[in-house]
Amino acid sequence: MLSVAKLGGNLNYYLELATLEYYQRGGEPVGRWFGTGAERLKLVGEIDPDVIQRIAAGFSADGSKKLVQNAGKENRQIGWDLTFSAPKSVSVLWSVANETDRAEIQAAQDEAVRVTIGYLEEKCGASRVGKRGREQTEAGLVVGLFEHGSSRANALPR
Template sequence: MVASISARKSVGAAVSYFKHMAQDEYYTGTGEADAEADGEWDGRGAERLALVGPVSKADFEAALNGIDPKTGERLTQIGKSHAPGWDMTFSAPKSVSVMWALSPPADRKTIEAAHRLAVHAATTHLEDHHAFTRRGKGGAIREPVAGLTIARFHHHTSRDLDPQLHTHAFIFNTAPRRDGTWGSLVSRDLYKAQKQAGAVYREYLANQLERDGHAVERYGIGFRLKAIPRDIERAFSKRRQAIEQAADTYGYRTPKGMELAALRTRQAKRPRERAALFQAWQAEARTLGFDVARARQQQAQVGGQTHHVPIRGPQVRTRSPARILPSAQQLIRAIALASRASSSMPGVQVNLRQNAGERDNDRER
Protein backbone atom coordinates (compact mmCIF):
# COMPACT_ATOMS: atom_id res chain seq x y z
CA MET A 1 0.00 0.00 0.00
CA VAL A 2 1.57 3.18 -1.18
CA ALA A 3 1.04 6.92 -1.33
CA SER A 4 3.20 8.26 -4.16
CA ILE A 5 3.41 11.67 -5.80
CA SER A 6 4.65 12.81 -9.20
CA ALA A 7 4.41 16.09 -11.13
CA ARG A 8 2.75 16.69 -14.48
CA LYS A 9 5.35 19.04 -15.92
CA SER A 10 3.25 20.81 -18.54
CA VAL A 11 -0.37 21.52 -19.34
CA GLY A 12 -0.11 19.26 -22.39
CA ALA A 13 1.21 16.40 -20.26
CA ALA A 14 -1.60 16.93 -17.74
CA VAL A 15 -4.26 16.90 -20.47
CA SER A 16 -2.84 13.59 -21.72
CA TYR A 17 -2.93 12.38 -18.12
CA PHE A 18 -6.63 13.25 -17.92
CA LYS A 19 -7.40 11.28 -21.07
CA HIS A 20 -5.46 8.34 -19.67
CA MET A 21 -7.18 8.51 -16.28
CA ALA A 22 -10.65 8.82 -17.79
CA GLN A 23 -10.20 5.90 -20.19
CA ASP A 24 -7.77 3.63 -18.34
CA GLU A 25 -10.27 1.37 -16.59
CA TYR A 26 -10.79 -2.32 -16.81
CA TYR A 27 -14.45 -2.35 -17.72
CA THR A 28 -16.29 -1.10 -20.74
CA GLY A 29 -19.84 0.24 -20.65
CA THR A 30 -22.01 -2.41 -19.04
CA GLY A 31 -24.99 -0.47 -17.81
CA GLU A 32 -24.31 -1.60 -14.26
CA ALA A 33 -25.79 0.55 -11.57
CA ASP A 34 -22.48 0.76 -9.73
CA ALA A 35 -20.43 1.78 -12.79
CA GLU A 36 -18.69 5.01 -11.80
CA ALA A 37 -18.12 8.32 -13.54
CA ASP A 38 -14.74 9.02 -15.09
CA GLY A 39 -13.68 11.13 -12.13
CA GLU A 40 -14.97 13.29 -9.30
CA TRP A 41 -14.08 16.66 -7.82
CA ASP A 42 -12.86 17.04 -4.25
CA GLY A 43 -11.37 19.70 -1.99
CA ARG A 44 -12.49 23.10 -0.72
CA GLY A 45 -10.88 24.77 -3.72
CA ALA A 46 -13.18 22.80 -6.02
CA GLU A 47 -16.13 23.81 -3.84
CA ARG A 48 -15.25 27.49 -4.28
CA LEU A 49 -15.27 26.98 -8.04
CA ALA A 50 -18.64 25.18 -7.88
CA LEU A 51 -16.98 22.05 -9.27
CA VAL A 52 -18.97 19.04 -8.13
CA GLY A 53 -19.65 15.59 -9.51
CA PRO A 54 -17.97 14.16 -12.63
CA VAL A 55 -14.80 15.74 -14.04
CA SER A 56 -15.17 16.99 -17.61
CA LYS A 57 -12.19 17.54 -19.91
CA ALA A 58 -13.14 21.20 -20.39
CA ASP A 59 -13.25 21.94 -16.64
CA PHE A 60 -10.06 19.96 -16.03
CA GLU A 61 -8.17 21.84 -18.75
CA ALA A 62 -9.42 25.25 -17.58
CA ALA A 63 -8.26 24.56 -14.01
CA LEU A 64 -4.88 23.41 -15.37
CA ASN A 65 -4.46 26.81 -16.98
CA GLY A 66 -5.37 28.68 -13.78
CA ILE A 67 -8.81 29.69 -15.09
CA ASP A 68 -12.17 29.47 -13.30
CA PRO A 69 -14.02 26.84 -15.38
CA LYS A 70 -17.41 28.46 -14.70
CA THR A 71 -16.67 32.16 -15.22
CA GLY A 72 -13.53 32.19 -17.37
CA GLU A 73 -11.82 34.45 -14.83
CA ARG A 74 -8.06 34.02 -14.54
CA LEU A 75 -7.15 32.81 -11.06
CA THR A 76 -3.40 32.28 -11.35
CA GLN A 77 -0.73 32.59 -13.99
CA ILE A 78 0.69 29.17 -14.88
CA GLY A 79 4.15 29.82 -16.29
CA LYS A 80 6.34 27.45 -18.25
CA SER A 81 8.48 26.85 -15.18
CA HIS A 82 5.51 25.84 -13.03
CA ALA A 83 3.96 22.37 -13.00
CA PRO A 84 0.18 22.58 -13.50
CA GLY A 85 -0.39 19.89 -10.89
CA TRP A 86 0.63 16.69 -9.15
CA ASP A 87 -0.71 13.13 -9.16
CA MET A 88 -0.84 11.70 -5.64
CA THR A 89 -1.79 8.02 -5.86
CA PHE A 90 -3.19 5.96 -2.98
CA SER A 91 -3.09 2.18 -3.39
CA ALA A 92 -4.79 -0.32 -1.09
CA PRO A 93 -2.96 -3.35 0.35
CA LYS A 94 -3.17 -6.38 -1.91
CA SER A 95 -5.22 -8.29 0.68
CA VAL A 96 -7.87 -5.53 0.57
CA SER A 97 -7.98 -5.61 -3.23
CA VAL A 98 -8.33 -9.40 -3.25
CA MET A 99 -11.08 -9.28 -0.62
CA TRP A 100 -12.89 -6.69 -2.76
CA ALA A 101 -12.57 -8.80 -5.92
CA LEU A 102 -13.87 -12.01 -4.32
CA SER A 103 -16.68 -10.55 -2.20
CA PRO A 104 -20.39 -10.27 -3.05
CA PRO A 105 -21.44 -6.96 -4.71
CA ALA A 106 -22.75 -5.36 -1.50
CA ASP A 107 -19.46 -6.04 0.29
CA ARG A 108 -17.44 -4.78 -2.69
CA LYS A 109 -19.28 -1.47 -2.42
CA THR A 110 -18.51 -1.29 1.31
CA ILE A 111 -14.79 -1.98 0.77
CA GLU A 112 -14.55 0.50 -2.08
CA ALA A 113 -16.40 3.13 -0.04
CA ALA A 114 -13.89 2.63 2.81
CA HIS A 115 -11.00 3.12 0.35
CA ARG A 116 -12.49 6.31 -1.10
CA LEU A 117 -13.21 7.75 2.33
CA ALA A 118 -9.63 6.97 3.37
CA VAL A 119 -8.33 8.81 0.31
CA HIS A 120 -10.54 11.78 1.16
CA ALA A 121 -9.26 11.75 4.76
CA ALA A 122 -5.66 11.80 3.49
CA THR A 123 -6.17 14.64 1.01
CA THR A 124 -8.11 16.62 3.62
CA HIS A 125 -5.12 16.22 5.95
CA LEU A 126 -2.90 17.68 3.20
CA GLU A 127 -5.40 20.49 2.67
CA ASP A 128 -5.54 21.35 6.36
CA HIS A 129 -1.87 21.04 7.32
CA HIS A 130 0.53 20.88 4.36
CA ALA A 131 -0.77 23.11 1.54
CA PHE A 132 0.89 26.52 1.24
CA THR A 133 1.07 29.27 -1.33
CA ARG A 134 3.44 32.22 -1.79
CA ARG A 135 2.90 35.88 -2.59
CA GLY A 136 4.94 39.03 -2.71
CA LYS A 137 8.21 39.77 -4.47
CA GLY A 138 10.04 36.55 -5.19
CA GLY A 139 7.38 34.62 -3.29
CA ALA A 140 8.82 35.81 0.01
CA ILE A 141 5.50 35.53 1.87
CA ARG A 142 4.39 31.95 2.54
CA GLU A 143 0.89 31.28 3.84
CA PRO A 144 -1.59 28.40 4.25
CA VAL A 145 -4.20 27.94 1.56
CA ALA A 146 -7.94 27.89 2.19
CA GLY A 147 -8.34 24.64 0.27
CA LEU A 148 -7.15 22.43 -2.56
CA THR A 149 -8.64 21.72 -5.98
CA ILE A 150 -8.53 17.97 -6.58
CA ALA A 151 -9.80 15.62 -9.29
CA ARG A 152 -9.95 11.99 -8.17
CA PHE A 153 -9.88 8.99 -10.53
CA HIS A 154 -10.64 5.53 -9.11
CA HIS A 155 -9.09 2.47 -10.73
CA HIS A 156 -9.31 -1.18 -9.80
CA THR A 157 -6.78 -3.37 -11.62
CA SER A 158 -3.09 -3.86 -12.21
CA ARG A 159 -1.64 -3.97 -15.69
CA ASP A 160 -1.92 -7.74 -15.60
CA LEU A 161 -5.64 -7.48 -14.75
CA ASP A 162 -5.24 -8.54 -11.14
CA PRO A 163 -7.43 -6.72 -8.59
CA GLN A 164 -5.69 -3.53 -7.41
CA LEU A 165 -7.77 -0.77 -5.82
CA HIS A 166 -6.08 2.59 -6.24
CA THR A 167 -7.03 6.24 -6.62
CA HIS A 168 -5.21 8.99 -8.51
CA ALA A 169 -5.81 12.31 -6.75
CA PHE A 170 -4.72 15.11 -9.11
CA ILE A 171 -3.88 18.25 -7.11
CA PHE A 172 -4.08 21.40 -9.24
CA ASN A 173 -1.41 24.06 -8.87
CA THR A 174 -3.97 26.73 -8.11
CA ALA A 175 -5.46 27.23 -4.65
CA PRO A 176 -7.56 29.85 -2.85
CA ARG A 177 -5.95 31.99 -0.19
CA ARG A 178 -7.85 32.95 2.91
CA ASP A 179 -8.38 36.50 1.62
CA GLY A 180 -10.20 35.18 -1.47
CA THR A 181 -7.31 35.54 -3.93
CA TRP A 182 -5.71 32.55 -5.62
CA GLY A 183 -2.10 31.47 -5.92
CA SER A 184 0.15 28.58 -6.91
CA LEU A 185 1.23 25.92 -4.42
CA VAL A 186 4.58 25.30 -2.74
CA SER A 187 5.28 21.84 -4.13
CA ARG A 188 7.99 20.91 -1.64
CA ASP A 189 5.47 20.83 1.20
CA LEU A 190 3.33 18.30 -0.67
CA TYR A 191 6.31 16.02 -1.27
CA LYS A 192 7.44 16.29 2.35
CA ALA A 193 3.93 15.41 3.58
CA GLN A 194 3.66 12.30 1.41
CA LYS A 195 4.44 9.88 4.24
CA GLN A 196 2.01 11.56 6.58
CA ALA A 197 -0.75 11.44 3.96
CA GLY A 198 -0.02 7.74 3.51
CA ALA A 199 -0.23 7.18 7.27
CA VAL A 200 -3.63 8.88 7.45
CA TYR A 201 -4.87 6.81 4.50
CA ARG A 202 -3.71 3.53 6.03
CA GLU A 203 -4.99 4.23 9.52
CA TYR A 204 -8.40 5.38 8.29
CA LEU A 205 -8.79 2.43 5.92
CA ALA A 206 -7.72 -0.16 8.51
CA ASN A 207 -10.06 1.23 11.16
CA GLN A 208 -12.99 1.52 8.75
CA LEU A 209 -12.55 -2.05 7.49
CA GLU A 210 -12.30 -3.25 11.09
CA ARG A 211 -15.56 -1.47 11.91
CA ASP A 212 -17.09 -3.16 8.87
CA GLY A 213 -16.24 -6.57 10.32
CA HIS A 214 -12.87 -7.46 8.78
CA ALA A 215 -10.10 -8.94 10.93
CA VAL A 216 -7.04 -6.71 10.50
CA GLU A 217 -3.40 -7.61 11.12
CA ARG A 218 -1.21 -4.57 11.78
CA TYR A 219 2.56 -4.42 11.29
CA GLY A 220 4.45 -1.19 11.85
CA ILE A 221 2.32 1.45 10.15
CA GLY A 222 0.94 -1.03 7.61
CA PHE A 223 -1.80 -3.63 7.75
CA ARG A 224 -3.37 -6.55 5.92
CA LEU A 225 -6.65 -8.49 6.12
CA LYS A 226 -6.20 -11.75 8.00
CA ALA A 227 -8.79 -13.65 5.97
CA ILE A 228 -6.65 -13.46 2.80
CA PRO A 229 -3.69 -15.88 3.06
CA ARG A 230 -0.36 -14.62 1.79
CA ASP A 231 -0.19 -17.29 -0.92
CA ILE A 232 -3.54 -16.05 -2.27
CA GLU A 233 -2.20 -12.48 -2.24
CA ARG A 234 0.76 -13.66 -4.29
CA ALA A 235 -1.42 -15.59 -6.73
CA PHE A 236 -3.25 -12.34 -7.49
CA SER A 237 0.05 -10.42 -7.85
CA LYS A 238 1.11 -11.47 -11.35
CA ARG A 239 2.63 -8.06 -12.00
CA ARG A 240 4.85 -8.51 -8.94
CA GLN A 241 5.90 -11.95 -10.12
CA ALA A 242 6.77 -10.60 -13.57
CA ILE A 243 8.95 -7.90 -11.98
CA GLU A 244 10.74 -10.44 -9.77
CA GLN A 245 11.38 -12.69 -12.76
CA ALA A 246 12.79 -9.77 -14.76
CA ALA A 247 14.98 -8.81 -11.80
CA ASP A 248 16.38 -12.35 -11.66
CA THR A 249 16.91 -12.45 -15.42
CA TYR A 250 18.80 -9.16 -15.57
CA GLY A 251 20.48 -9.39 -12.17
CA TYR A 252 18.73 -6.38 -10.67
CA ARG A 253 19.16 -6.11 -6.90
CA THR A 254 19.05 -2.39 -6.04
CA PRO A 255 15.88 -0.26 -5.75
CA LYS A 256 16.84 1.44 -9.03
CA GLY A 257 17.25 -1.97 -10.62
CA MET A 258 13.78 -3.01 -9.48
CA GLU A 259 12.37 0.14 -11.08
CA LEU A 260 14.06 -0.88 -14.34
CA ALA A 261 12.55 -4.34 -13.99
CA ALA A 262 9.13 -2.73 -13.55
CA LEU A 263 9.63 -0.68 -16.71
CA ARG A 264 10.79 -3.71 -18.70
CA THR A 265 7.63 -5.62 -17.81
CA ARG A 266 5.21 -2.69 -18.08
CA GLN A 267 2.25 -3.34 -20.36
CA ALA A 268 -0.55 -1.12 -21.55
CA LYS A 269 -3.69 -1.75 -19.56
CA ARG A 270 -6.16 -3.94 -21.40
CA PRO A 271 -9.86 -3.05 -21.15
CA ARG A 272 -12.12 -5.92 -20.24
CA GLU A 273 -15.78 -6.14 -19.39
CA ARG A 274 -16.41 -5.76 -15.66
CA ALA A 275 -18.50 -8.87 -15.01
CA ALA A 276 -16.05 -11.08 -16.90
CA LEU A 277 -13.20 -9.98 -14.66
CA PHE A 278 -15.07 -10.80 -11.47
CA GLN A 279 -15.94 -14.20 -12.91
CA ALA A 280 -12.29 -14.82 -13.82
CA TRP A 281 -11.07 -13.80 -10.35
CA GLN A 282 -13.61 -16.00 -8.61
CA ALA A 283 -12.75 -18.94 -10.90
CA GLU A 284 -9.07 -18.45 -10.09
CA ALA A 285 -9.84 -18.49 -6.36
CA ARG A 286 -11.82 -21.72 -6.73
CA THR A 287 -8.92 -23.28 -8.63
CA LEU A 288 -6.68 -22.35 -5.70
CA GLY A 289 -9.14 -23.92 -3.27
CA PHE A 290 -9.93 -20.61 -1.57
CA ASP A 291 -13.40 -19.56 -0.42
CA VAL A 292 -13.57 -16.02 0.92
CA ALA A 293 -16.82 -16.51 2.87
CA ARG A 294 -15.41 -19.55 4.66
CA ALA A 295 -12.15 -17.70 5.38
CA ARG A 296 -14.02 -14.76 6.93
CA GLN A 297 -16.16 -17.10 9.00
CA GLN A 298 -13.05 -18.82 10.34
CA GLN A 299 -11.47 -15.48 11.18
CA ALA A 300 -14.66 -14.44 12.97
CA GLN A 301 -14.51 -17.57 15.11
CA VAL A 302 -10.87 -17.16 16.13
CA GLY A 303 -10.43 -13.40 15.77
CA GLY A 304 -10.85 -10.56 18.16
CA GLN A 305 -13.44 -8.14 16.79
CA THR A 306 -17.18 -8.10 16.24
CA HIS A 307 -17.70 -9.51 12.76
CA HIS A 308 -20.62 -9.40 10.38
CA VAL A 309 -19.57 -12.04 7.88
CA PRO A 310 -21.41 -12.28 4.54
CA ILE A 311 -22.04 -15.99 4.01
CA ARG A 312 -24.98 -18.02 2.78
CA GLY A 313 -27.51 -18.21 5.58
CA PRO A 314 -27.49 -16.22 8.86
CA GLN A 315 -24.59 -13.89 9.59
CA VAL A 316 -21.99 -15.04 12.10
CA ARG A 317 -21.07 -12.60 14.85
CA THR A 318 -18.42 -12.86 17.51
CA ARG A 319 -17.48 -10.29 20.12
CA SER A 320 -14.31 -9.64 22.08
CA PRO A 321 -12.70 -6.91 24.18
CA ALA A 322 -12.05 -3.65 22.37
CA ARG A 323 -8.55 -2.82 21.16
CA ILE A 324 -6.81 0.47 21.76
CA LEU A 325 -5.64 1.65 18.35
CA PRO A 326 -3.04 4.32 17.63
CA SER A 327 -4.52 7.58 16.42
CA ALA A 328 -3.68 9.14 13.09
CA GLN A 329 -1.90 11.98 14.86
CA GLN A 330 0.30 9.53 16.80
CA LEU A 331 1.29 7.84 13.56
CA ILE A 332 1.90 11.18 11.88
CA ARG A 333 4.15 12.41 14.71
CA ALA A 334 6.17 9.20 14.60
CA ILE A 335 6.63 9.48 10.83
CA ALA A 336 7.52 13.16 11.05
CA LEU A 337 10.27 12.42 13.58
CA ALA A 338 11.59 9.56 11.46
CA SER A 339 11.69 11.64 8.28
CA ARG A 340 13.31 14.80 9.67
CA ALA A 341 16.76 13.44 9.01
CA SER A 342 16.03 13.27 5.28
CA SER A 343 14.08 16.50 4.95
CA SER A 344 17.16 18.54 4.12
CA MET A 345 18.29 16.27 1.29
CA PRO A 346 18.31 17.74 -2.21
CA GLY A 347 15.41 16.79 -4.48
CA VAL A 348 11.77 16.67 -3.52
CA GLN A 349 10.36 13.49 -5.06
CA VAL A 350 10.15 10.76 -2.46
CA ASN A 351 8.30 7.48 -2.84
CA LEU A 352 6.60 6.04 0.22
CA ARG A 353 7.45 2.33 0.07
CA GLN A 354 7.42 0.50 3.36
CA ASN A 355 8.64 -2.91 2.30
CA ALA A 356 9.20 -5.11 -0.72
CA GLY A 357 5.54 -6.09 -0.96
CA GLU A 358 4.44 -2.47 -0.92
CA ARG A 359 7.00 -1.52 -3.58
CA ASP A 360 5.56 -4.14 -5.88
CA ASN A 361 2.03 -3.03 -5.02
CA ASP A 362 2.95 0.42 -6.31
CA ARG A 363 4.50 -0.94 -9.49
CA GLU A 364 1.45 -3.06 -10.29
CA ARG A 365 -0.65 -0.04 -11.17
Protein backbone atom coordinates in the same frame (compact mmCIF):
# COMPACT_ATOMS: atom_id res chain seq x y z
CA MET B 1 -0.03 2.62 -0.13
CA LEU B 2 0.44 6.11 -1.51
CA SER B 3 2.75 7.03 -4.37
CA VAL B 4 3.34 10.64 -5.38
CA ALA B 5 4.63 11.99 -8.70
CA LYS B 6 4.67 15.38 -10.43
CA LEU B 7 2.00 15.86 -13.04
CA GLY B 8 3.39 16.81 -16.41
CA GLY B 9 2.05 19.72 -18.39
CA ASN B 10 -0.57 17.61 -20.12
CA LEU B 11 -3.53 15.79 -18.59
CA ASN B 12 -4.44 13.88 -21.76
CA TYR B 13 -3.00 10.58 -20.48
CA TYR B 14 -5.17 10.73 -17.35
CA LEU B 15 -8.28 11.84 -19.20
CA GLU B 16 -7.90 9.18 -21.91
CA LEU B 17 -7.38 6.45 -19.29
CA ALA B 18 -10.43 7.65 -17.35
CA THR B 19 -12.54 7.77 -20.53
CA LEU B 20 -11.48 4.26 -21.52
CA GLU B 21 -12.40 2.95 -18.07
CA TYR B 22 -15.71 4.84 -18.25
CA TYR B 23 -16.73 2.81 -21.28
CA GLN B 24 -15.27 -0.46 -20.00
CA ARG B 25 -17.04 -0.21 -16.63
CA GLY B 26 -20.46 0.69 -17.95
CA GLY B 27 -20.79 4.41 -17.50
CA GLU B 28 -19.20 5.23 -14.15
CA PRO B 29 -18.14 8.88 -13.87
CA VAL B 30 -14.84 9.84 -15.49
CA GLY B 31 -13.76 11.78 -12.40
CA ARG B 32 -15.13 13.95 -9.60
CA TRP B 33 -14.07 17.28 -8.11
CA PHE B 34 -13.00 17.38 -4.46
CA GLY B 35 -11.48 19.86 -2.01
CA THR B 36 -12.25 23.30 -0.63
CA GLY B 37 -10.36 24.95 -3.48
CA ALA B 38 -12.67 23.18 -5.91
CA GLU B 39 -15.70 24.28 -3.88
CA ARG B 40 -14.52 27.91 -3.94
CA LEU B 41 -14.23 27.74 -7.71
CA LYS B 42 -17.70 26.14 -7.88
CA LEU B 43 -16.25 22.94 -9.31
CA VAL B 44 -18.61 20.21 -8.16
CA GLY B 45 -19.66 16.82 -9.42
CA GLU B 46 -18.34 15.17 -12.54
CA ILE B 47 -15.18 16.55 -14.17
CA ASP B 48 -15.45 18.08 -17.62
CA PRO B 49 -12.17 17.41 -19.52
CA ASP B 50 -12.07 20.94 -20.98
CA VAL B 51 -12.58 22.53 -17.56
CA ILE B 52 -9.86 20.49 -15.85
CA GLN B 53 -7.43 21.40 -18.66
CA ARG B 54 -8.13 25.12 -18.10
CA ILE B 55 -7.83 24.78 -14.30
CA ALA B 56 -4.53 22.88 -14.70
CA ALA B 57 -3.26 25.65 -16.95
CA GLY B 58 -4.02 28.15 -14.17
CA PHE B 59 -7.21 29.68 -15.56
CA SER B 60 -10.80 29.81 -14.31
CA ALA B 61 -13.23 27.10 -15.40
CA ASP B 62 -14.44 29.21 -18.33
CA GLY B 63 -10.89 30.31 -19.20
CA SER B 64 -11.65 34.02 -18.79
CA LYS B 65 -9.51 34.72 -15.72
CA LYS B 66 -5.97 33.92 -14.55
CA LEU B 67 -5.99 32.20 -11.17
CA VAL B 68 -2.19 32.23 -10.76
CA GLN B 69 0.68 34.40 -11.98
CA ASN B 70 2.14 31.76 -14.28
CA ALA B 71 -1.16 30.74 -15.92
CA GLY B 72 -0.61 29.34 -19.39
CA LYS B 73 3.17 29.03 -19.08
CA GLU B 74 4.70 25.87 -20.55
CA ASN B 75 6.94 25.22 -17.54
CA ARG B 76 4.08 25.51 -15.05
CA GLN B 77 3.89 22.75 -12.41
CA ILE B 78 0.23 21.83 -12.76
CA GLY B 79 -0.08 19.51 -9.79
CA TRP B 80 0.67 16.16 -8.27
CA ASP B 81 -0.48 12.63 -9.05
CA LEU B 82 -1.33 10.87 -5.79
CA THR B 83 -2.04 7.20 -6.38
CA PHE B 84 -3.70 5.35 -3.52
CA SER B 85 -3.41 1.57 -3.68
CA ALA B 86 -4.93 -0.87 -1.24
CA PRO B 87 -2.65 -3.65 0.04
CA LYS B 88 -2.62 -6.78 -2.12
CA SER B 89 -4.55 -8.70 0.55
CA VAL B 90 -7.41 -6.19 0.26
CA SER B 91 -7.44 -6.52 -3.53
CA VAL B 92 -7.51 -10.32 -3.24
CA LEU B 93 -10.36 -10.12 -0.72
CA TRP B 94 -12.24 -7.74 -3.04
CA SER B 95 -11.84 -10.14 -5.99
CA VAL B 96 -13.55 -13.01 -4.15
CA ALA B 97 -16.11 -10.96 -2.20
CA ASN B 98 -19.83 -10.71 -2.89
CA GLU B 99 -21.28 -7.40 -4.13
CA THR B 100 -22.18 -6.17 -0.62
CA ASP B 101 -18.69 -6.80 0.74
CA ARG B 102 -17.11 -5.28 -2.38
CA ALA B 103 -19.14 -2.12 -1.82
CA GLU B 104 -17.97 -1.96 1.82
CA ILE B 105 -14.33 -2.45 0.81
CA GLN B 106 -14.66 0.27 -1.85
CA ALA B 107 -16.35 2.62 0.63
CA ALA B 108 -13.47 2.11 3.09
CA GLN B 109 -10.91 2.85 0.34
CA ASP B 110 -12.84 5.96 -0.74
CA GLU B 111 -13.01 7.22 2.85
CA ALA B 112 -9.27 6.64 3.34
CA VAL B 113 -8.55 8.71 0.22
CA ARG B 114 -10.83 11.55 1.35
CA VAL B 115 -9.37 11.61 4.87
CA THR B 116 -5.82 11.67 3.50
CA ILE B 117 -6.61 14.48 1.08
CA GLY B 118 -8.34 16.37 3.91
CA TYR B 119 -5.17 16.05 5.99
CA LEU B 120 -3.01 17.28 3.10
CA GLU B 121 -5.39 20.17 2.55
CA GLU B 122 -5.17 21.15 6.22
CA LYS B 123 -1.36 21.00 6.24
CA CYS B 124 -0.52 22.10 2.69
CA GLY B 125 -3.55 23.95 1.28
CA ALA B 126 -1.99 27.42 1.43
CA SER B 127 -0.78 29.90 -1.14
CA ARG B 128 1.89 32.57 -0.90
CA VAL B 129 0.68 36.10 -1.55
CA GLY B 130 1.94 39.63 -1.13
CA LYS B 131 5.37 41.06 -1.81
CA ARG B 132 7.80 38.22 -2.57
CA GLY B 133 5.22 35.72 -1.38
CA ARG B 134 5.94 36.34 2.28
CA GLU B 135 2.35 36.00 3.40
CA GLN B 136 0.36 32.77 3.28
CA THR B 137 -3.35 32.49 2.78
CA GLU B 138 -5.59 29.45 2.96
CA ALA B 139 -6.23 28.39 -0.61
CA GLY B 140 -7.61 24.88 -0.32
CA LEU B 141 -6.88 22.14 -2.80
CA VAL B 142 -8.49 21.58 -6.16
CA VAL B 143 -8.56 17.81 -6.56
CA GLY B 144 -9.72 15.61 -9.39
CA LEU B 145 -10.57 12.15 -8.06
CA PHE B 146 -10.21 9.43 -10.68
CA GLU B 147 -10.87 5.83 -9.72
CA HIS B 148 -8.92 3.33 -11.79
CA GLY B 149 -10.15 -0.19 -11.29
CA SER B 150 -9.61 -1.82 -14.67
CA SER B 151 -8.13 -4.92 -13.02
CA ARG B 152 -11.22 -5.09 -10.84
CA ALA B 153 -13.53 -4.95 -13.83
CA ASN B 154 -12.19 -8.39 -14.72
CA ALA B 155 -12.18 -9.48 -11.03
CA LEU B 156 -8.40 -9.71 -11.09
CA PRO B 157 -6.58 -8.45 -7.99
CA ARG B 158 -3.82 -5.92 -8.51
